[in-house]
Amino acid sequence: MSTTTPASDTRAVPQALTTRTRPKRPGPLSTTWTFTWRALLKIKHDPDQLYSSFILPIMFTLVFTYLFGGALAGSTSDYLQFLMPGILVMTVIMINMYTGISLNTDITKGIFDRFRGLSIWRPGILAGALLGDALRYTIALVVVTLLGLLLGFRPEGGVLGVLGAVLFLQLFAFCLGWMWNAAGLVLKSPESVNQLSSMVLFPLVFASNVFVETSTMPGWLQVVVNVNPITHAVTAVRGLTGGTLTAEQFTWALVACGVLLLVFAPLSMYLFRSKSLR
Amino acid sequence: MTAVEPAIETSGLVKAFGETRAVDGVDLVVPTGGVYGFLGPNGAGKTTTIRMLATLLQPDAGTARVLGHDLLREPDEIRARMSLTGQYASVDEQLTGAENLVLLGRLLGFAKADAAARGEELLDVFGLTEAAGKQVKDYSGGMRRRLDIAASVVVTPDLLFLDEPTTGLDPRSRNQVWDMIRALVAAGTTVLLTTQYLEEADHLADRVAVIDRGRIVAEGTPGELKRSVGSGTVHVRLADPAQRGDAETVLARVIGGEVHRDADANALSVVSSDLERVGTALVELSRAGIAVSGYRLAEPSLDEVFFALTGHPADVDEKGEEAAA
Known part of the structure; x- marks a missing residue:
């Protein structure tokens, strides 16, 4: 009896342990919501990660608008109207990679094993995290949009157009998030997920129409840019906020989302179940 | 079920x-x-x-x-x-x-x-x-x-x-x-x-x-594992430390093996799990006029068990094991 902290009175333990009432197994929705709640708690406890995700889009907005904007579009104000929709897409993408990093952290730290050892609806683990991310996107999009408005961004599409863009970006990020889930399941450490995402994201963001019109580029580059799903997302957001969206543009954006989802969601679920999992 | x-x-x-x-x-x-x-x-x-x-x-x-x-x-x-x-x-x-x-x-x-x-x-x-x-x-x-x-x-x-x-x-x-x-x-x-x-x-x-x-x-069971390895230790405690030399001779003759002089001047120990010989040794000590104030048979520790079963100590790390393999 060398343990004498009053709180760890072991005689009280058996009483707490004889309650074997096992409640009914929760359904998919309840499980997903519980994991969403967990994701929200993480935002509450560690908001720094959220703050740091604003910095890059804000820097890019300022640098591109005031440094290159005049040269690129004739006036900084005209360029800002062009740039802001692209920056909104970039904002979401930058937060998006944390999906993979936090999944990988769960695996390497061991809590993933605890979840896998439970009799639960397993896709809820991933789905809940993605829903929690939706709140991050919303917060970040509001902050970046407000900054844009402050600098002189005047979306022709009005409030409805901007809301439509936010909704579309939620869908796009949800679909793209599966790519990071797959990376989070395969790679060895949260750091390597971070490295990979930086290596993939920067080329993808620059080889798109985020910063300049595709038509200004050489033909071979236009081919690359046009298969980049980010390009279609930017076109859709530009169309929504500008009130000029065509059915064709929107269809292509949905196709981009669909392709990402169809490739990476099944891949993630396969890796998730795979026995080769550490 | x-x-x-x-x-x-x-x-x-x-x-x-x-x-x-x-x-x-x-x-x-x-x-x-x-x-x-x-x-x-x-x-x-x-x-x-x-x-x-x-x-x-x-x-x-x-x-x-x-x-x-x-x-x-x-x-x-x-x-x-x-x-x-x-x-x-x-x-x-x-x-x-x-x-x-x-x-x-x-x-x-x-x-x-x-x-x-x-x-x-x-x-x-x-x-x-x-x-x-x-x-x-x-x-x-x-x-x-x-x-x-x-x-x-x-x-x-x-x-x-x-x-x-x-x-x-x-x-x-x-x-x-x-x-x-x-x-x-x-x-x-x-x-x-x-x-x-x-x-x-x-x-x-x-x-x-x-x-x-x-x-x-x-x-x-832990007990079975220890017994399967066999070698327990007999600890003998003498009334008079001056007789330790004589006692050592008797134990070495009857039980065999190496008799260990413990830090305590009254104590001796020897590795054995043969209860019959241990009994004989106690009688022989008495005959030789050596007063025994106490004795104890200790089971082998699981460390000894592990060594006996695997041929290597329990605390090798992964690298050591690979090197040994």
């Missing part, structure tokens, strides 16, 4: 990682109730075996029944009645202790209020009430361990896997964890515990399997 069915029964379990056969044909019967110790050095295959039995890793070959259910066909039935506390604390470091337990409670199907009440109850018995609102990343190793075990018993499992539950803990925290394991067993949970500490197996386990290089090399 009857009451006498073992909690775990495996036959020829194999798991290979590339060229390495981490688990190489494990046959195991873990009776229902009590603590079953799974003893072996780092890299012996303990964790791999336990992860297979806890449905986290698919075996390459072999079969297993856990709590009466087939491991491969009914993993969800097994998951509903067992918990695993892994080697690294499997709780969410960013969440508070209370939030961790509510999270588990909700996933097990408790309503929010019930999950919170159950969480408070567990925090109390595990001595974590004061730290309930702190993020787990600020917990000490012992607190983390206790929270980890609490998370495993939100609904008391019928079978609890504990993978090296006391590795890295100070003696006080280790004793706390031991107390909790005993309490769980008293409440009817079967505990399968891996450890590389022979002392831990000796203190807690009703039965022990010794695993080395993916194979079970011995199985039985």
